[in-house]
Amino acid sequence: MALQVPVATASTSPAPVRPAQSRPKKKGRGWAGRLEHWLYLAPALIVLIALLGYPLYQLINMSLYDYRQAQVSGNAPLNFTGLENYRILVSDPEFWTVLGNTVIFATACVVFTLLVGGALAVFATRLRPWVRTTLFAVSLGAWATPAVTGSAVWLFLFDSTQGLVNKVLAGIGLSGFSDFSWTYDKWTAFGLVASEVVWCSFPFVMVTVYAGIQAIPTEVVEAARLDGASMPRIFTNIMLPMLRPIVMIVTIQSIIWNFKIFSQIYIMTNGGGIAGQNMVLNVYSYQQAFAASLYGLGSALGVIMTVLLMVITVVYLRLLKRSGEVL
Amino acid sequence: MKFSRTLAVAALAAMALTSCAPPTSNNAASSQDENTGTLRVWLFSEVNQAPKSAVVDATVKEFEAAHKDVKVDVQYIPVDTRAEKFKAAFNDPSSAPDVAEFGNTDLASYVAAGGLSDMTADIKGWDEGKDLDPKVLATTAIGGKNYGVPWFVGVRALYYRTDILKAAGVEVPKTMAEIETAARTVRAANPDMLGISVGGKAQFSAMPFLWAHGGSIASEKGGAFTSELDSAKSREGITAYTNLLKDDICPPATCAEFGGNASVQQFIAGKAAMTIGGDFNYKAISESAFKDKFAVVPVPGVTAGSIAPAFAGGNNLGVFASSKRHTLSADFTKALASKKSQQAMFDAMGNLPTFTDVQKSVAEKNPQVAPFISTIAAGTNFVPITDTWSTIDAKGTFTTMYQQIVTGKADVDTASKDATDAMNKIFAAK
Numbered sequence: 001m002a003l004q005v006p007v008a009t010a011s012t013s014p015a016p017v018r019p020a021q022s023r024p025k026k027k028g029r030g031w032a033g034r035l036e037h038w039l040y041l042a043p044a045l046i047v048l049i050a051l052l053g054y055p056l057y058q059l060i061n062m063s064l065y066d067y068r069q070a071q072v073s074g075n076a077p078l079n080f081t082g083l084e085n086y087r088i089l090v091s092d093p094e095f096w097t098v099l100g101n102t103v104i105f106a107t108a109c110v111v112f113t114l115l116v117g118g119a120l121a122v123f124a125t126r127l128r129p130w131v132r133t134t135l136f137a138v139s140l141g142a143w144a145t146p147a148v149t150g151s152a153v154w155l156f157l158f159d160s161t162q163g164l165v166n167k168v169l170a171g172i173g174l175s176g177f178s179d180f181s182w183t184y185d186k187w188t189a190f191g192l193v194a195s196e197v198v199w200c201s202f203p204f205v206m207v208t209v210y211a212g213i214q215a216i217p218t219e220v221v222e223a224a225r226l227d228g229a230s231m232p233r234i235f236t237n238i239m240l241p242m243l244r245p246i247v248m249i250v251t252i253q254s255i256i257w258n259f260k261i262f263s264q265i266y267i268m269t270n271g272g273g274i275a276g277q278n279m280v281l282n283v284y285s286y287q288q289a290f291a292a293s294l295y296g297l298g299s300a301l302g303v304i305m306t307v308l309l310m311v312i313t314v315v316y317l318r319l320l321k322r323s324g325e326v327l
Numbered sequence: 328m329k330f331s332r333t334l335a336v337a338a339l340a341a342m343a344l345t346s347c348a349p350p351t352s353n354n355a356a357s358s359q360d361e362n363t364g365t366l367r368v369w370l371f372s373e374v375n376q377a378p379k380s381a382v383v384d385a386t387v388k389e390f391e392a393a394h395k396d397v398k399v400d401v402q403y404i405p406v407d408t409r410a411e412k413f414k415a416a417f418n419d420p421s422s423a424p425d426v427a428e429f430g431n432t433d434l435a436s437y438v439a440a441g442g443l444s445d446m447t448a449d450i451k452g453w454d455e456g457k458d459l460d461p462k463v464l465a466t467t468a469i470g471g472k473n474y475g476v477p478w479f480v481g482v483r484a485l486y487y488r489t490d491i492l493k494a495a496g497v498e499v500p501k502t503m504a505e506i507e508t509a510a511r512t513v514r515a516a517n518p519d520m521l522g523i524s525v526g527g528k529a530q531f532s533a534m535p536f537l538w539a540h541g542g543s544i545a546s547e548k549g550g551a552f553t554s555e556l557d558s559a560k561s562r563e564g565i566t567a568y569t570n571l572l573k574d575d576i577c578p579p580a581t582c583a584e585f586g587g588n589a590s591v592q593q594f595i596a597g598k599a600a601m602t603i604g605g606d607f608n609y610k611a612i613s614e615s616a617f618k619d620k621f622a623v624v625p626v627p628g629v630t631a632g633s634i635a636p637a638f639a640g641g642n643n644l645g646v647f648a649s650s651k652r653h654t655l656s657a658d659f660t661k662a663l664a665s666k667k668s669q670q671a672m673f674d675a676m677g678n679l680p681t682f683t684d685v686q687k688s689v690a691e692k693n694p695q696v697a698p699f700i701s702t703i704a705a706g707t708n709f710v711p712i713t714d715t716w717s718t719i720d721a722k723g724t725f726t727t728m729y730q731q732i733v734t735g736k737a738d739v740d741t742a743s744k745d746a747t748d749a750m751n752k753i754f755a756a757k
């Protein structure tokens with residue numbers, strides 16, 4: 001580049017003054033050109049660094065210190081402890097139980113959210129417009145309900161003595177459900193919370209997938225139908241491959257949302273369930289970082305969670321890429 | 328490419344230079360002691376705010392009249408968000424108040440954060456100070472120094488339904504063992520009622536059982552704490568309490584997740600024959616559907632006629648270390664915590680006073696508080712006074728032990744051993 005420029009200018013202009021003028025000008029344009037895209041990126045970069053980079057940096061930084069309330073308010077010396085917080089975490093069996101809980105719980109939430117949302121989206125394409133509008137309006141209501149409110153309402157519904165669900169179940173002859181406590185057993189409690197999570201997150205999947213299905217050219221589906229393909233076949237062999245980018249996005253979003261579930265667990269299981277049996281990572285890190293004022297340990301948990309989510313996302317994207325998806 | 332790399336390196340270097348360590352604030356005690364200006368005061372807001380405000384306003388008016396050029400600015404902060412508020416005040420001394428009300432279980436962690444000022448001399452030099460209940464005053468002391476003045480105290484006692492016990496032919500329990508037998512008999516007669524409503528998470532209901540059997544949460548030696556939950560006596564106390572959370576008294580499927588408030592709610596709803604409730608629950612219970620069919624006695628001890636040591640809950644008033652007006656703040660604290668103000672607070676709010684002589688006089692005039700005052704007089708107890716207790720509390724180490732036992736996930740020996748180990752680890756992490 002640097003060599004070509006003067007040669008090119010020299011050959012096009014015989015006048016002795018012009019190359020001298022055009023050389024710095026050209027060079028300047030190259031500089032400006034390089035600077036230009038940074039200039040355009042600057043607003044986004046500044047916002048990203050301020051809102052994402054700096055907190056992330058502080059999170060990692062804090063996780064390397066013995067950082068508790070006494071240190072924050074300057075009443076105890078601040079000690080750099082390296083990876084001590086991480087060592088404490090990985091040597092604590094409770095951490096592994098919580099991590100296991102989180103993975104199982106979040107996976108179940110993701111799978112059921114996608115299944116329910118996807119199935120209803122396909123179903124919606126076959127409904128009359130007014131029925132579809134009703135379905136969407138009702139589900140968007142669930143989606144719009146704040147997590148805290150939704151959880152509280154579900155708790156009322158599933159209350160062991162006064163709840164509507166138990167009363168109905170006992171009323172239709174299932175006497176085992178009178179005074180049945182949904183939050184007593186670890187897995188029924190997780191199941192209850194997972195149902196609430198699916199209830200309030202499937203509408204997003206449904207609406208997005210429905211929009212995707214609408215974007216599929218009708219000729220393709222019609223052709224398949226003419227060829228005698230059944231509805232499930234059309235879905236798996238025609239719609240799903242064409243919906244892949246959309247399915248990918250909702251899956252990643254669901255994974256991220258469900259790994260970060262906080263309010264539902266915190267409210268419905270009263271801060272992590274009986275003897276902490278329903279603890280998930282986010283509630284655990286809140287308990288460590290804020291309730292117990294162990295900010296260093298809480299930050300280490302935050303870092304682990306960020307890394308975990310990044311790994312899951314990257315692996316998922318890799319798998320898709322390997323199977324031929326253009327990203 | 329090269330440019331972006333330079334930029335990245337520069338950004339990293341800038342970050343490393345500007346903050347090598349996470350931020351800390353300088354919370355050194357103020358060396359100033361001004362006697363004029365504005366005193367900022369934080370008190371907890373209440374569901375029923377008006378009576379509290381009236382008492383506080385009267386004290387403020389008197390204080391402002393007695394001190395020239397002094398203005399008292401009282402702010403009411405919600406109890407639920409106190410942790411954030413106080414931490415923020417410790418982190419930024421310029422936004423901190425001079426005087427604050429705080430729960431006595433929070434004291435140790437506030438002291439560890441360097442937020443509270445030593446008030447030992449202020450209490451010693453106070454003519455009313457000598458009448459403070461010594462057991463209650465002890466809850467404000469760390470290393471022999473008092474960091475607050477007890478403003479009011481709260482204790483729990485045994486509430487029972489007179490009609491239900493009578494119908495079942497059950498005597499009012501006189502010993503701790505009789506609570507269990509009485510509760511079982513009552514439930515047998517009323518299967519849709521809890522014999523006694525207690526909870527796996529109701530730590531302050533569980534503590535009297537632990538202490539009455541001679542057990543303790545932890546012992547202190549030269550500022551170092553060691554958990555005692557796995558001692559033989561503690562295990563007896565834990566067993567006595569967890570025996571109540573059985574299907575024939577208070578089924579674990581219902582009661583294991585109850586905290587103190589939830590267990591009292593069952594009693595208020597008429598779904599329990601007995602419960603362990605605080606003096607602060609009295610008003611709600613006396614407004615329930617069975618308002619003339621209940622009575623209160625102190626939680627009985629192991630032997631007939633004895634009273635189980637209750638947890639001495641309550642709130643203190645204290646002065647912030649960062650205050651520029653310590654003497655003035657201490658004077659206001661004493662004015663608000665004075666016998667006169669405490670009597671007014673009792674009349675307005677029902678808060679039990681912390682002076683032994685005031686306690687006696689209110690108990691004589693108000694029979695409904697007599698069981699609570701007898702409980703205080705019999706000697707109260709407290710959680711370990713160390714900032715690590717707030718960590719233990721936040722992690723639920725103590726209540727997890729009870730919940731594991733009542734849900735059958737662990738027996739008393741295993742659960743108490745696990746809790747002891749977990750607590751000792753937290754104590755040692757200091």
